Amino acid sequence: MKGYLLEISQALIALVLAPGLVGFVRWWKARLQGRRGAAPWLVYYDLRKLFAKEVVISKNTSWIFRFTPYLVFSSTLAVTLLIPLVAAPLPFDRIGDLLLVVYLLLLGTFFLALAGLDPGTAFGGMGASREMTIAAIAEPTIALSIFGLAVGAGSTNLGRIVAETLAHPSAAISPGHLLGFAALFTVMLAETGRLPVDNPSTHLELTMIHEAMVLEYSGRYLALIEWAAAVRLLIFFSLLANMFAPWGVAATLTPVAVGIAAVALVAKLAALGLVVAFLETRLAKLRLFRVPELLAVSFVLALLAVTSSFLLR
């Protein structure tokens, strides 16, 4: 019972923290670039404003366009129930493992691309085709890089993997872990629409990817999509933090352990946010045709991660 309660509250925490995380990364990026930057909590106000606004929809759209924001939001929310955010073996682990997480994320991406095509605008189609180009290489890489850990732990269950790494801390510097981390980090940049793959701070570029797909959305639909994108960033950050460096994750469900885990999670998210902000300040956007090369790098790394943990078991 306590497990289920914790599971639901961790999903709520993810929902509440996610916009703050996005705002935090933006704020740090602004500071690193010598600007004052908007306050990190501005994102919450933006979301509230968008929820209150009227929705304008093109006449040429079908039900897919209206259905997609709800689907994207709920599939992302479902993922937060499945990944270890604060405590490791949780009751929902029985429902789904790594593969379900990957496919739920892909489901959201797939419907977003459909919704980009639906109104028949030039930008939507461009964004959708680009997103699919990236997703086709990125999604298997996510699965592979975590498979590298799964092979070592003997289970594709995310909770089990975390518990296993906690039990054998020296595994965290094995080649499988490191290569997998590098692979997942690169894919995270691509999947959450960050530099050097996509520029999250503008939708006025011909080379935009994510923003091009959601250009037609407004009002509460846009709010849901943006919120889901923020949660997606949080999901990837916590996968990186908790799968590869699970220290702090509560192994027992006592209030103290969970409290420590929550603090550790926030600290790890902040650290990763800082790293991403730093990278975004240092890196220029890649040419679109070089993006598959970058993703090929991360795919190869993930492949090597799986091989080394499989053969050196």
Added chain:
Amino acid sequence: MSTNLFAQLSALASSLTLLAGIALLWRRSLDAYIQAFKWQSVVLSGMFVLVGYAGGDRQLYAMAGFFFVLKVVVIPHYLRRLEEQVGAERESHPYINIATSLIISGLLVLLAYVITRPLVAVSRLPTRGSLPLAMGLIFVGLFVVVTRRKALTQVVGFLVLENGIALLAMLGTYGIPLIIELGVFLDVLMGFLAMQVFVYHIHGTFESMDVEQLNRLKH
């Protein structure tokens, strides 16, 4: 230092050197090639110190020093100077395109795992887990030499190949005698200097670093 920790650290350093080798395949500019080679050599000289400490072999510290001076300071410096003199040419069209060559390098490392399997199975060394990575680095270096078009990037590929050999020798034997290792170093240096002369001549004759042009010499 416990054996387990040592094994993990050596695997870590070996994967970092392999990462630098793969980074070579992704980048295009000569500067990036030199950077990757330099960082790889930094990790490798750290590896010499680590193995020296774990195996209790003092000579390896001296080796680490030599290695550092030669491969982190001297050779990158000369590569840069060479680049300034003959002009930096980007590796814009390698014989095999970048995405494919990355995938092939992944397969090469898999191959390295397969062929070192018997070796890893019989070995009792704590470093045995890293042997396939070193072998993979040798293959990747060779692959760079074979598939890149510009003379200078091929030289860097050769140097990476040599780093792979040094890594494999160190992991497999805990450091071969100093005198042999010094001989190898001098060979590398001589090889490098000879290549430098070749690069000058290629540049002088063709006004370009593209080795494709050498095909014309056949007729």
